[in-house]
Each structure stands twice: as C-alpha cells, then as structure tokens.
Amino acid sequence: MSSIRRSLPVLGLAAASALVLAGCASGSAAGGEGDSGLSVVASTNVYGQIAEQIGGDLVQVTSLVTNESQDPHSFEPSARDQLVVADADLVIENGGGYDAFIDALIDSSGSEAPVVTAVEHSHDWPENEGHDAESGEDADHADESDHSDEADDDHGHDHVEGFNEHVWYDPHTVVHVAEAVAVELAELDPDNADTYTANAEEFAGEIEALEASLAELDGAHGGAEVFATEPVPGYLVAAAGLSDITPDAFSEAVEEGQDVAPATLLESLELIESGDVRVVITNTQTAGAETAQIIAEAEARGIPTVAFSETVPEGETYISWMQANIAALTEVLDA
Incomplete structure (x- = not known):
C-alpha cells in the first residue's frame, strides 16, 4: 500500500x-x-x-x-x-x-x-x-x-x-x-x-x-511472533497480545510503495527462516515483489499466512468481519 x-x-x-x-x-x-x-x-x-x-x-x-x-x-x-x-x-x-x-x-x-x-x-x-x-x-x-x-x-x-x-x-x-x-x-x-x-x-x-475474543487469543498465544508485511493489522495484533517482529524498514517501504532495501529484505527473510514466526499477515489489497518473497519463504517452511483487507467484504458487517479476522488468527495459532 x-x-x-x-x-x-x-x-x-x-x-x-x-x-x-x-x-x-x-x-x-x-x-x-x-x-x-x-x-x-x-x-x-x-x-x-x-x-x-x-x-x-x-x-x-x-x-x-x-x-x-x-x-x-x-x-x-x-x-x-x-x-x-x-x-x-x-x-x-x-x-x-x-x-x-x-x-x-x-x-x-x-x-x-x-x-x-x-x-x-x-x-x-x-x-x-x-x-x-x-x-x-x-x-x-x-x-x-x-x-x-x-x-x-x-x-x-x-x-x-x-x-x-x-x-x-x-x-x-x-x-x-x-x-x-x-x-x-x-x-x-x-x-x-x-x-x-x-x-x-x-x-x-x-x-x-x-475484545473478549482478543483477550482469549492473548491468553492462549500471547507473545507469539508474527510477521506483518504492512502495518494495516497492527492494532488487532497488539490487542491479541501477539508480537510483531517485522522490521520497521520493511513494512514502511511496502506501505509507501517503495522498494525494500536488500539488507532489510535479507533480514526479513532470515526472520522467516528462523522458525520463530508463527504466522505471516498480508494485505489483500496490495501486492509487491518483496511481499511475494516473504509469502513464498513462509509457505516453503510451513508457516501459515493470513490476509487482511482494508474494506469490509461484501455481505459482512464490521463486527462479523472482525470476528472472522480474529477467528483466522486463532485457527492458525491453535494448529
């Protein structure tokens, strides 16, 4: 974005x-x-x-x-x-x-x-x-x-x-x-x-x-490390007690539509390779080469990805949409 x-x-x-x-x-x-x-x-x-x-x-x-x-x-x-x-x-x-x-x-x-x-x-x-x-x-x-x-x-x-x-x-x-x-x-x-x-x-x-569902997620998985390619879901991640370890330089570059510096991309890929990241969170409404590399590396290592959007999906309400987002995180972290 x-x-x-x-x-x-x-x-x-x-x-x-x-x-x-x-x-x-x-x-x-x-x-x-x-x-x-x-x-x-x-x-x-x-x-x-x-x-x-x-x-x-x-x-x-x-x-x-x-x-x-x-x-x-x-x-x-x-x-x-x-x-x-x-x-x-x-x-x-x-x-x-x-x-x-x-x-x-x-x-x-x-x-x-x-x-x-x-x-x-x-x-x-x-x-x-x-x-x-x-x-x-x-x-x-x-x-x-x-x-x-x-x-x-x-x-x-x-x-x-x-x-x-x-x-x-x-x-x-x-x-x-x-x-x-x-x-x-x-x-x-x-x-x-x-x-x-x-x-x-x-x-x-x-x-x-x-908020009760987020508290339950925090209780079960608080501190779990996630990688978010952009800051879009940042507040929800924090409310769930999860730890976003994404380098600021990576998410900021993606958000501003700029190329991710090679050193930052290497650092990010090493975080995925470490095995500590439990889930990668992406944005459904944007895409880029660096994000694709992160997703590919995560998939190669069996790390699940969850995609969040910036608008309410058709047929959903704000509440049902957020419930679905929380449920998606809970499902992959429970697995």
Whole structure:
C-alpha cells in the first residue's frame, strides 16, 4: 500500500451533473432513490457500515470506497462523489493522511457538514489527550470531537510519522467513533436521539465481545511472533497480545510503495527462516515483489499466512468481519 499522496482531480459541477444524469457513481448507497433520512457519506465502507448500524433506517449511507481490490490510498473520486459530499448531512473519514481524497471533496464541494475523523479517537493519535472508558468521559470526548471552526478550515491530516493510521483495526477506537457518530446524528435529528444512542450502546456491546475474543487469543498465544508485511493489522495484533517482529524498514517501504532495501529484505527473510514466526499477515489489497518473497519463504517452511483487507467484504458487517479476522488468527495459532 502506498501512502504517497498526490493532488486528486475533482471535476467541475457541470461535469458532475452530466455524470449524475448518466447514472455513474463510484460509491454505494445504503438506501435507494427516494428514501428519506439523513445523508451520511463515508470515505470507505468500514465507516459506512458502522454508520448503518448506528443510524439504521433513519440514515442513507454512501461509502465511496467499497471494493476489496481498491487501495483507498490511490482512490480517485468522481464528479458524482463530489455532489454526494456536497449534499451530505454528515461525513465520516479515517484521517491521518489515509483518505485524503475525502478532504479534497469536502473542500471542493463547499460542504459544511460535520465531520467525524476516526484517528482523533485513537489513544495513539498525537493530538489526543486520551479518554477514560471507565470514568464516563467517553461521551465528553465524543462531544469534543465535533469539527470546530478551526478544524473546518483544515479537514485533513497529513501522514503522521510513527502513527499507524489504520485505526479501524482497533476495536476500542471504533467504539469511540461509533459514539461520535451517534452524537452527531442526534444533534442533526434530535427527535431520534434515543434511537441513535441505543444503537451505539448495542454496537459497543458487540465490540466488547470482540475484545473478549482478543483477550482469549492473548491468553492462549500471547507473545507469539508474527510477521506483518504492512502495518494495516497492527492494532488487532497488539490487542491479541501477539508480537510483531517485522522490521520497521520493511513494512514502511511496502506501505509507501517503495522498494525494500536488500539488507532489510535479507533480514526479513532470515526472520522467516528462523522458525520463530508463527504466522505471516498480508494485505489483500496490495501486492509487491518483496511481499511475494516473504509469502513464498513462509509457505516453503510451513508457516501459515493470513490476509487482511482494508474494506469490509461484501455481505459482512464490521463486527462479523472482525470476528472472522480474529477467528483466522486463532485457527492458525491453535494448529
């Protein structure tokens, strides 16, 4: 996956209108034409699916990136996407430089919709002073996450050195994102505030079940060494108590679409050859020569590989997707 950013072309509104008439769209809406409800636009279907769970039939959700083969880093939005963002009541993005295209769309469309930025709810986000799940401060944190005037002037965040922006693989962060979505929907639609709150609480209960599964994995295999070709699953790996021994220089190069230095590749292959690595974790949405070498070496030594994706697979919910990821790790480590 490449985190190299480039200016994304956003077509003019005249072209956008033409595309609308032609029925072109790169995203997928939760509701059909003519449905009523708040319009929610999410950069990827990860956050779109979460919004669907919180908003239910009261919202129409459009996720701009839905295809498992599409790398969100290189996604180029259409003119239709610009119009969808312009009409949004609420926008949900990952932030941290991951989905810069949504920030370009917000700016070019003139959208004044509130924006929920997922990275801001991570304990590891440099600007986040943290939140205490036991002290009842979560709601305060969600309230404070609303886009201020200052934030509205700078929707996006550049890639932050040393910060893993793939925060949707951290269930605890996702709970806070869901709370923030519920808060925003309640402010936009006060008559249904209790429904949004109840849905968020139900979702939080499902996240607790995920965290219990991760705790069980930690108890059974805590400290087991894994090799992750990219930092995408880093939060889930850490929550499971597993030890990611991948050289930073390897995963960073792969993430940024650069060649892995020969010395780093040799070091990585030696780690696989050592026999200490229990599983190799890859990304379904990117591929490269160095990753292929790691996979080949792992297969030659009987080390299982597990592939994680950056978007929710078709037919899955966020919860079922994470359950499947945890189950996949558990299965190979139990073997």
